[in-house]
Amino acid sequence: xxTTQELHELPAQYDPGQTERAIYERWIExxxxxxxxxxxxxxxxDRDPFAIIMPPPNVxxxxxxxxGLNNTVQDVIVRWRRMIGDETLWQPGTDHAGIATxxxxxxxxxxxxxxxxxxxxxxxxxxxxxxxxxxGGEILRQxxxxxxxADWTRTAYTLSPELSAAVREAFVQLYERGLIYRGHxxxxxxxxxxxxxxxxxxxxxxxxxxxxxxxxxxxDRPKGAPSLADQMKLEQNDTAFGYLTVATTRPETxxxxxxxxxxxxxxxxxxxxxxxxxxxxxxxxxxxxADEYVDPAFGTGVVKITPAHDPxxxxxxxxxxxxxxxxxxxxxTMENGVDAGDRVPPQLIGIDRFEARERIIRSLEKxxxxxxxxxxxxxxxxxxxxxxxxxPRLSDQWFVKMQPLAKPALEAVRxxxxxILPERWEAVYINxxxxxxxxxxxxQLWWGHRIPVWYCDKCDSKIVSRxxxxxxxxxGGAVRQDEDVLDxxxxxxxxxxxxxxxxxxxxxxxxxxxPTDDLITAPEILFFWVSRMVMAGYAFMDAPPFHTIYxxxxxxxxxxxxxxxxxxxxxxxxxxVEKYGADALRYTVIAGMGMGADLVLDHRDLERSFxxxxxxxxxxxxxxxxxxxxxxxxxxxxxxELGDSELTLGDNWILARLNATILEADMALGSAxxxxxxxxxxxxxxxxxxxxxxxxxxxxxxxxxxxxYLETTKGRIGTPGNDSEVARAVLxxxxxxxxxxxxxxxxxxxxTLWQRLPSPVAA
RNA sequence: GGGCGAGUAGCUCAGUUGGUUAGAGCGCCUGCCUUACACGCAGGAUGUCGGGGGUUCGAGUCCCUCCUCGCCCACCA
Numbered sequence: 001x002x003t004t005q006e007l008h009e010l011p012a013q014y015d016p017g018q019t020e021r022a023i024y025e026r027w028i029e030x031x032x033x034x035x036x037x038x039x040x041x042x043x044x045x046d047r048d049p050f051a052i053i054m055p056p057p058n059v060x061x062x063x064x065x066x067x068g069l070n071n072t073v074q075d076v077i078v079r080w081r082r083m084i085g086d087e088t089l090w091q092p093g094t095d096h097a098g099i100a101t102x103x104x105x106x107x108x109x110x111x112x113x114x115x116x117x118x119x120x121x122x123x124x125x126x127x128x129x130x131x132x133x134x135x136g137g138e139i140l141r142q143x144x145x146x147x148x149x150a151d152w153t154r155t156a157y158t159l160s161p162e163l164s165a166a167v168r169e170a171f172v173q174l175y176e177r178g179l180i181y182r183g184h185x186x187x188x189x190x191x192x193x194x195x196x197x198x199x200x201x202x203x204x205x206x207x208x209x210x211x212x213x214x215x216x217x218x219x220d221r222p223k224g225a226p227s228l229a230d231q232m233k234l235e236q237n238d239t240a241f242g243y244l245t246v247a248t249t250r251p252e253t254x255x256x257x258x259x260x261x262x263x264x265x266x267x268x269x270x271x272x273x274x275x276x277x278x279x280x281x282x283x284x285x286x287x288x289x290a291d292e293y294v295d296p297a298f299g300t301g302v303v304k305i306t307p308a309h310d311p312x313x314x315x316x317x318x319x320x321x322x323x324x325x326x327x328x329x330x331x332x333t334m335e336n337g338v339d340a341g342d343r344v345p346p347q348l349i350g351i352d353r354f355e356a357r358e359r360i361i362r363s364l365e366k367x368x369x370x371x372x373x374x375x376x377x378x379x380x381x382x383x384x385x386x387x388x389x390x391x392p393r394l395s396d397q398w399f400v401k402m403q404p405l406a407k408p409a410l411e412a413v414r415x416x417x418x419x420i421l422p423e424r425w426e427a428v429y430i431n432x433x434x435x436x437x438x439x440x441x442x443x444q445l446w447w448g449h450r451i452p453v454w455y456c457d458k459c460d461s462k463i464v465s466r467x468x469x470x471x472x473x474x475x476g477g478a479v480r481q482d483e484d485v486l487d488x489x490x491x492x493x494x495x496x497x498x499x500x501x502x503x504x505x506x507x508x509x510x511x512x513x514x515p516t517d518d519l520i521t522a523p524e525i526l527f528f529w530v531s532r533m534v535m536a537g538y539a540f541m542d543a544p545p546f547h548t549i550y551x552x553x554x555x556x557x558x559x560x561x562x563x564x565x566x567x568x569x570x571x572x573x574x575x576x577v578e579k580y581g582a583d584a585l586r587y588t589v590i591a592g593m594g595m596g597a598d599l600v601l602d603h604r605d606l607e608r609s610f611x612x613x614x615x616x617x618x619x620x621x622x623x624x625x626x627x628x629x630x631x632x633x634x635x636x637x638x639x640x641e642l643g644d645s646e647l648t649l650g651d652n653w654i655l656a657r658l659n660a661t662i663l664e665a666d667m668a669l670g671s672a673x674x675x676x677x678x679x680x681x682x683x684x685x686x687x688x689x690x691x692x693x694x695x696x697x698x699x700x701x702x703x704x705x706x707x708x709y710l711e712t713t714k715g716r717i718g719t720p721g722n723d724s725e726v727a728r729a730v731l732x733x734x735x736x737x738x739x740x741x742x743x744x745x746x747x748x749x750x751x752t753l754w755q756r757l758p759s760p761v762a763a
Numbered sequence: 764g765g766g767c768g769a770g771u772a773g774c775u776c777a778g779u780u781g782g783u784u785a786g787a788g789c790g791c792c793u794g795c796c797u798u799a800c801a802c803g804c805a806g807g808a809u810g811u812c813g814g815g816g817g818u819u820c821g822a823g824u825c826c827c828u829c830c831u832c833g834c835c836c837a838c839c840a
């Protein structure tokens with residue numbers, strides 16, 4: 001502790017670097033961030049609980065402005081509720097981030113000239129664990145630098161023993177309820193990560209490609225039909241010549257074709273249904289079938305059917321009981337896989353799919369089977385982790401049946417149990433859930449929660465278990481565990497309950513804080529994470545995991561490009577903290593973010609970008625200095641004790657402005673929770689307007705207190721007497737409350753100044 | 764293809780249920796180194812509120828239409 005003398009000395013220049021760290025240490029020592037479940041009203045305590053689950057950053061992540069914005073918003077809300085008197089929990093944690101972390105280690109290995117297979121599964125996992133233990137979680141330490149008041153004593157990790165137990169429990173429960181099944185179908189496959197992906201992880205992007213028109217020769221081509229050379233003059237699909245032209249964007253998959261399909265009512269091709277064509281290159285006979293799936297208006301009205309490498313074709317294949325040859329290896333090179341026979345000719349085996357596309361086109365050109373190539377814009381899916389073009393691929397995966405889970409999640413938003421801010425995202429959420437598809441949760445990775453399923457090869461039984469299985473429960477034979485791990489999001493969707501102790505339903509923390517209150521994140525993970533948490537809440541607790549979803553904007557540069565390290569347009573929040581202080585960073589982002597609006601910052605001009613916060617912090621500092629110099633340190637009278645006749649017009653005005661500002665701030669922040677479990681319409685879409693709260697406070701402090709009221713007190717305070725005492729008291733009171741008002745946004749400087757205010761005493 | 768959002772001062776954005784001279788920050792201009800603060804103070808300029816049409820006593824705010832950006836979702840090969 002400082003001496004009284006030091007306490008009252010303020011340097012002319014505010015230097016956040018000098019003070020912030022020490023203040024944070026004191027907060028930690030005082031334990032003020034630790035939530036006590038016993039004090040929650042739900043456990044018979046005397047305080048309303050208030051809880052926020054921090055979106056767990058990847059364990060290997062480094063802090064960027066997106067985290068800065070996200071966590072500042074959460075911290076402002078958490079500090080606000082804590083000051084109100086709620087028993088407040090901000091639950092922090094990290095995500096083991098299956099694919100992302102595994103990719104890092106694989107890159108390390110590649111640099112050493114090795115692959116994960118050189119290590120083997122066990123060694124690979126050990127190495128990853130060691131890497132995480134050594135470098136992981138750094139981001140949580142970085143969050144302290146911006147003042148985040150999470151309860152670090154409860155820091156969670158999705159791959160910890162506790163959370164892993166929750167993952168197993170969730171898997172087994174869903175399996176027992178018939179909501180998890182093994183499916184054989186075409187899924188999204190990343191040939192670089194060598195794993196299946198969920199629909200959400202395979203992200204569309206519009207790209208220019210080509211539509212290749214390719215001739216397939218009819219198996220019973222009339223003998224007298226014109227030669228191919230003659231036909232080359234024709235572009236239309238004149239079947240009289242004995243050929244059918246197909247339009248495709250992916251000719252490399254044609255080796256896996258098992259049929260051509262036309263619309264049953266397409267007059268052009270009706271008579272061909274049931275006949276056959278010769279699949280070029282592979283030289284096999286395949287049937288012409290009729291299926292409603294075909295759109296006669298697109299391309300030539302003839303579709304090649306490749307069931308193992310296209311989800312639609314797979315459905316067609318099922319309907320028509322067609323074979324499903326796999327003609328590509330997991331890494332995207334051509335090979336004769338399951339049921340492929342020798343469809344892929346030797347010269348193409350081992351060739352990458354895109355190179356194979358070129359070669360096949362050249363070959364078709366040579367044999368006059370390529371009619372034309374036209375540019376064509378279409379959506380291509382990419383791996384959300386490595387951006388590789390995803391390959392649809394037939395395989396066995398584990399799925400969660402989502403429709404039953406989606407039902408209560410939909411209802412919750414429809415009936416106002418859960419609100420989404422800004423309002424417009426509710427429609428997006430509802431639309432997604434209404435059209436929900438089953439969730440592929442198995443990943444062919446090594447880093448993650450291994451699927452808790454064991455197989456007995458002896459008696460062919462399958463054991464799904466909460467605990468490890470060493471022998472078959474039926475025949476006692478040896479068992480082997482499923483090789484795959486679970487989607488990372490299968491652990492994070494449990495975060496609001498697993499971090500509080502679920503599946504132990506007697507957990508005091510779970511009782512105290514679940515359902516939690518606000519969930520604050522970016523819209524990008526609304527489907528990945530947020531909606532799934534809602535579903536998990538209802539599935540496992542029969543309750544919503546939170547009542548408010550607040551989706552804030554994205555941090556962008558002045559060209560509106562999303563900030564990212566890889567693009568070189570990022571801002572390191574720690575840089576900003578070092579240069580201007582955490583409070584400057586915090587005030588700037590809070591004041592700069594409208595409800596759901598993006599935050600635009602200039603990475604080439606940090607000073608200009610963060611001037612609003614830095615300038616305001618300096619202003620506060622100087623008001624503080626004025627107080628110390630002019631008001632002094634001797635106690636002031638309590639404002640409550642001042643008589644009406646003692647107060648000047650100016651005193652009354654600034655006191656009224658203070659009250660009005662507090663009201664404004666309260667209005668901007670709104671109700672912390674719905675009154676009876678459901679949001680009433682008048683409150684549902686109001687509140688959490690942090691920028692309005694910040695602006696109200698700034699206007700009061702700067703325009704009213706500093707520029708106006710403080711000036712009027714200079715003469716009064718300088719003239720000893722009763723009025724001087726009144727002015728000292730009112731000014732101190734007003735600044736005291738201004739500091740409290742601003743504390744959630746600018747915790748460090750307000751704490752520093754507040755500690756030095758003269759204390760009010762009864763007259 | 765479906766859905767959503769945005770277009771307001773040079774820049775980034777506020778403008779809640781339609782109502783007095785349209786606001787803030789940053790920038791700009793003019794004075795001021797006034798003993799809290801030049802990261803400041805006092806004052807100032809700046810906008811046919813994307814275009815067009817309509818409803819209304821009155822519209823940035825409601826309706827129609829068009830244009831330009833952006834986002835999300837999607838099995839037209």
